[in-house]
Amino acid sequence: MGGLALEGRSIVFASGKGGTGKTTTVANIGVALAQFGKEVILIDADITMANLSLILGMEDIPITLHDVLAGEAELKDAIYEGPAGVKVIPGGLSLEKVKKARPERLRELIKEISQMGDFILIDAPAGLELTSVTALLIGKELIIVTNPEISAITDSLKTKLVAEKLGTLPLGAILNRVTSEKTELSKEEIEAILEVPVIGIVPEDPEVKRASAYGVPLVIKNPTSPAAIAYKQIAAKLAGIKWTPPEPESPVKRIFKALFGGKR
Numbered sequence: 001m002g003g004l005a006l007e008g009r010s011i012v013f014a015s016g017k018g019g020t021g022k023t024t025t026v027a028n029i030g031v032a033l034a035q036f037g038k039e040v041i042l043i044d045a046d047i048t049m050a051n052l053s054l055i056l057g058m059e060d061i062p063i064t065l066h067d068v069l070a071g072e073a074e075l076k077d078a079i080y081e082g083p084a085g086v087k088v089i090p091g092g093l094s095l096e097k098v099k100k101a102r103p104e105r106l107r108e109l110i111k112e113i114s115q116m117g118d119f120i121l122i123d124a125p126a127g128l129e130l131t132s133v134t135a136l137l138i139g140k141e142l143i144i145v146t147n148p149e150i151s152a153i154t155d156s157l158k159t160k161l162v163a164e165k166l167g168t169l170p171l172g173a174i175l176n177r178v179t180s181e182k183t184e185l186s187k188e189e190i191e192a193i194l195e196v197p198v199i200g201i202v203p204e205d206p207e208v209k210r211a212s213a214y215g216v217p218l219v220i221k222n223p224t225s226p227a228a229i230a231y232k233q234i235a236a237k238l239a240g241i242k243w244t245p246p247e248p249e250s251p252v253k254r255i256f257k258a259l260f261g262g263k264r
């Protein structure tokens with residue numbers, strides 16, 4: 001290839017409000033992309049509230065992105081193998097590490113990271129502080145993860161506008177924790193406000209929390225649950241792959257699986 005470095009797609013997952021489900025979404029879409037055979041790198045750029053490693057069940061992380069951002073460690077030493085072979089650059093959990101980290105260093109690191117895989121998914125902090133704007137800057141593309149409520153959408157709009165001004169291309173929005181009750185805004189109204197297509201709708205699904213508590217991404221722990229299917233569909237769309245969801249399990253089979261661990 002004459003030494004030509006190929007760049008992966010760097011996609012930042014951001015929101016206006018906190019707690020919309022960015023980390024869970026990044027973890028599951030990342031693992032789903034890896035299950036589709038893509039080389040995936042996940043970066044926990046949520047500098048002040050790093051929790052991607054917890055959702056992925058990673059323990060024993062001696063060196064984190066924070067150490068690299070503090071100039072105290074090399075990037076290569078902060079890259080770990082996660083579920084389904086995704087590479088993970090986790091954040092540090094201690095306040096001391098947060099204080100030392102210089103988020104703007106991410107802008108230099110991203111060039112190196114972009115050459116390590118097909119998809120670089122960045123978990124951005126909520127809001128529009130230095131750390132969140134830096135995360136928006138390092139992604140070439142943006143996916144907004146929002147809940148369907150009006151206040152979350154208008155906050156997401158601010159984030160999207162800032163990202164656009166910085167030259168990040170908005171790909172679309174993921175509506176997370178959608179319930180069967182009537183939402184305040186229709187999908188079309190949300191698309192009109194944000195001026196991006198809704199690329200996925202992830203339902204409210206108790207299995208999401210359960211999987212996080214186990215430290216196993218839902219797409220692995222319970223691939224036929226409604227949210228897992230939604231994550232896989234979004235990943236297939238991003239990868240340009242045709243994917244047909246599995247048939248939902250019958251309640252009887254689910255009970256057998258719970259009782260006998262699927263050995264039947």
Ligand SMILES: Nc1ncnc2c1ncn2[C@@H]1O[C@H](COP(=O)(O)OP(=O)(O)OP(=O)(O)O)[C@@H](O)[C@H]1O
Nearest residue numbers: 018019020021022023024126177203204205208209
């Ligand atoms: N589709 C869903 N159904 C049910 N619970 C969900 C769903 N998505 C996320 N959650 C739960 O919502 C909570 C917040 O999710 P998560 O930590 O991924 O959000 P976040 O946007 O990364 O938060 P922060 O802004 O603090 O970084 C978690 O307890 C998670 O398990």
